[in-house]
Amino acid sequence: MIIEVDFSGDIPIYSQVRDQIVIGIASGQLRPGDALPSVRRLAADIGINVHTVNKAYAILRDEGFIIMDRRSGAEIAAMKKEDGPFIEQLKGRLCPYVAEAMCRQMSLEEFQESVASIYHSLKM
Amino acid sequence: MIIEVDFSGDIPIYSQVRDQIVIGIASGQLRPGDALPSVRRLAADIGINVHTVNKAYAILRDEGFIIMDRRSGAEIAAMKKEDGPFIEQLKGRLCPYVAEAMCRQMSLEEFQESVASIYHSLKM
Amino acid sequence: MIIEVDFSGDIPIYSQVRDQIVIGIASGQLRPGDALPSVRRLAADIGINVHTVNKAYAILRDEGFIIMDRRSGAEIAAMKKEDGPFIEQLKGRLCPYVAEAMCRQMSLEEFQESVASIYHSLKM
Amino acid sequence: MIIEVDFSGDIPIYSQVRDQIVIGIASGQLRPGDALPSVRRLAADIGINVHTVNKAYAILRDEGFIIMDRRSGAEIAAMKKEDGPFIEQLKGRLCPYVAEAMCRQMSLEEFQESVASIYHSLKM
DNA sequence: GTGGTCTAGACCACA
DNA sequence: GTGGTCTAGACCACG
Incomplete structure (x- = not known):
């Protein structure tokens, strides 16, 4: 899955990364249990700062989209229907x-x- | 029409003002031709700075929602269907x-x- | 000759009036010796303030486009080539x-x- | 490239700054991809307020002359022929x-x- | 470090 | 009266 960011727009980069991962989950490109690339790896691929990816992952974790583990990195969570x-x-x-x-x-x-x-x- | 802003949230005040005026137009509380309060007046009413209201008005003007008349301040514009x-x-x-x-x-x-x-x- | 002004634009009304009269002279609609409408008359025709027309006329006079006389009003001047x-x-x-x-x-x-x-x- | 402003004239300072940058681009002193000084830096160099430079940059961005990169400030844009x-x-x-x-x-x-x-x- | 936001207060141009 | 401009100084979000 390819993530692209717009550096000139008014949407923060961490927010664009978060959005695209959510879109990836919604579209089925990323399924529960799938591993996400490491923070360093994704930052290098996109060409952005490690802190920025870190922030995106932290938000996704707080929102329940991903589960982060110190050893095995991040993976997509299974989400419940939340009304x-x-x-x-x-x-x-x-x-x-x-x-x-x-x-x-x-x-x-x-x-x-x-x-x-x-x-x-x-x-x- | 009453405009209220949330100072603690993360949405800029000028953006909240802009949104509420758009909502006012959509709901029919503000109709094409209606005069908006002057920047000073609205700023005083809400308890924010003149510049902040000014920025909200400038955005609304650029988006085509209002017309700034040199003589008498701002008024709601009639909008065409834009597809x-x-x-x-x-x-x-x-x-x-x-x-x-x-x-x-x-x-x-x-x-x-x-x-x-x-x-x-x-x-x- | 018809003068129209845009109240919503960023060009001052007195400047628009001045411009249109200059355009009128350039196009030959207004010729040297022609009388301009009185300040009050033109203000009423356009629907603007008398002061505004007054300012436009004063500028045109300072620029040499018109000659103003207390009794007979304003008329178009004959201009010399100014290099x-x-x-x-x-x-x-x-x-x-x-x-x-x-x-x-x-x-x-x-x-x-x-x-x-x-x-x-x-x-x- | 040196930018100088006339504080006594009737042209707004932000407009003078905008004009001089456009002239710089036209003359080839500023080429597509070149970085512009930061708003703080330019403001200090010229001796004007940060907001004034900010407004000039915002106008240039809206007109398509420059691109604001979230990471590194502003740079000259490549412009297409627009007829x-x-x-x-x-x-x-x-x-x-x-x-x-x-x-x-x-x-x-x-x-x-x-x-x-x-x-x-x-x-x- | 960058730009974005907001404030407070001033002066001017316009109508 | 209106909006436009400019200043000085502060804080925050972003990277």
């Missing part, structure tokens, strides 16, 4: 995007179509 | 959220239900 | 535009073609 | 200057000679 608090939090983060789409005359159906398009492109 | 580039940009920003939801065993239907819930809560 | 200092001043103001065009890979010929296009559109 | 909208915008900004020159009895040839003079002085 309550996550959905509320998600709504809060999604709200500005939905609002902007409404301002730009996008219908609910069009928005959901975009979501479905993302969903299916990941599912493949 | 192509906006939708692609939106998908890019939405992708990590959809991916995370998939990792957490959320179905497409559940995700779209959340979107619909946000949509209808704004529409009211 | 030395004006051309140097013009170059200074044009320089950033030429530089930007060069950065954007525009050739000298293309730039001059644009100038000619403006020239002929005014001359008609 | 359509830029030329129209340029004509609009040039129009008042051409008009004024016509009023002052300057011929098209004389105007173009001035443009060529600027062009060649930068090209050297």
Whole structure:
């Protein structure tokens, strides 16, 4: 799995790394039990600082996406269905995007179509 | 319309102000042609610096949400339906959220239900 | 001759009025000896403040484009060919535009073609 | 490359800084890939505030002249030839200057000679 | 080290 | 009255 980062954008690099690994899990490229590259290795591959990868891994661990072990490195975790608090939090983060789409005359159906398009492109 | 900001969160204040005004437009509390409070006034009301409001207004202007009239401050703009580039940009920003939801065993239907819930809560 | 101003742009209104009158003279719509509308009249026509028109007229007078008389109002002046200092001043103001065009890979010929296009559109 | 600003003139300092960097690019003193001084450094060199340089850099970034790299500051961007909208915008900004020159009895040839003079002085 | 954010307070241009 | 500009100084996020 290839991770690419945009150094000029306004999204922090550690956040881009985190996002791409989450996308990798969602798309099935990374499955529960799979080993992630070591922090040093990934940092060298992408061409970024070790600290940056470290931060991304720590966030993924705190969010429950990966399990870190001092000896064997990091591996993808098996995640449980988490309903309550996550959905509320998600709504809060999604709200500005939905609002902007409404301002730009996008219908609910069009928005959901975009979501479905993302969903299916990941599912493949 | 009341704007409240969270000083302790990690979202910049100017960004929160921008988001809340967009939400205000989407919900119909702010309609095209409505005047926005002056930067000084809004800054005083919220209890933040003038520059911070200024930055929020500048972003909203660049995004096409408001028009800065040299004579009388800012007012809500009438927005046209903008399809192509906006939708692609939106998908890019939405992708990590959809991916995370998939990792957490959320179905497409559940995700779209959340979107619909946000949509209808704004529409009211 | 119709004068229109853009209230939302970043060019001061008095400057837009000044520019449009200069353009009117260049294009021959306004000829030496022609009377300009009174300050009050023009302000009412455009829908702007009297002070604003006043400032535009004062600038045009200082630049030698018009002659103002307390009794008979303002009229277009006959201008002499002015070489030395004006051309140097013009170059200074044009320089950033030429530089930007060069950065954007525009050739000298293309730039001059644009100038000619403006020239002929005014001359008609 | 030396940047000097005129504190007494009516052109904003951030705009002067922006212009001089564009001129530097056009003249070849600054080439694509070259690193720009940090905002703090340039501010100290010129003797102005950090925010003022920041604004100049932000404008140059929005205009596509420079790229802000999260890791190492700003560098000159490689610009593509951009024809359509830029030329129209340029004509609009040039129009008042051409008009004024016509009023002052300057011929098209004389105007173009001035443009060529600027062009060649930068090209050297 | 870099840029980004925020504050406080000042002055000016504009209308 | 409005927004625009500039300053001085502080703190934080990022890498």
